[in-house]
Amino acid sequence: MSIFESMLTNEPDRRPAEQTxxxxxxxxxxxxxxxxxxxxxxxxxxxxxxNRNSKEIAAATGSSHRAVDKQxxxxxxxLGVPTRFDAARLLAEYDGGVEPLPPANDLPSPPSxxxxxxxxxTAGAAANMLTWKQVAFWTAIISIVTPLGLTAAGMAxxxxxLLLG
Numbered sequence: 001m002s003i004f005e006s007m008l009t010n011e012p013d014r015r016p017a018e019q020t021x022x023x024x025x026x027x028x029x030x031x032x033x034x035x036x037x038x039x040x041x042x043x044x045x046x047x048x049x050x051n052r053n054s055k056e057i058a059a060a061t062g063s064s065h066r067a068v069d070k071q072x073x074x075x076x077x078x079l080g081v082p083t084r085f086d087a088a089r090l091l092a093e094y095d096g097g098v099e100p101l102p103p104a105n106d107l108p109s110p111p112s113x114x115x116x117x118x119x120x121x122t123a124g125a126a127a128n129m130l131t132w133k134q135v136a137f138w139t140a141i142i143s144i145v146t147p148l149g150l151t152a153a154g155m156a157x158x159x160x161x162l163l164l165g
Contacts, residue, residue: 033079034094041075044068048088113137 047057054065
């Protein structure tokens, strides 16, 4: 038995009991548990994901390796995982958006009709990105505005001819 193991027990000749991995709090989902992590714990876990040990993490963050170990142990307990690598993997999955999602029962909402986008090609969209409702509105607008515009232009020409003529 090593000195370290004897320090973990009250009796010098007895080995420490096998530690059981922490269990997550029932009824609390993984995103909720991850939300309980502090920013420091998250940054340490991201460095663990890069296969850095406590001393390297301490040197990179300007803290002691014991403080790193303590924060990582707290993170393990919050997330309910046995090792720092499991906690780092869980955080990476959450950060990557791989969290389990409930099945989608609703179809995505249809695109809005108003405000009407321009019926011309723009830098943001191709020319054929209008819905049938938007095409119908643009057809109605053009069919009403065109005769009105031609009538106004004709009246302006007749007025100028009468004034000049």
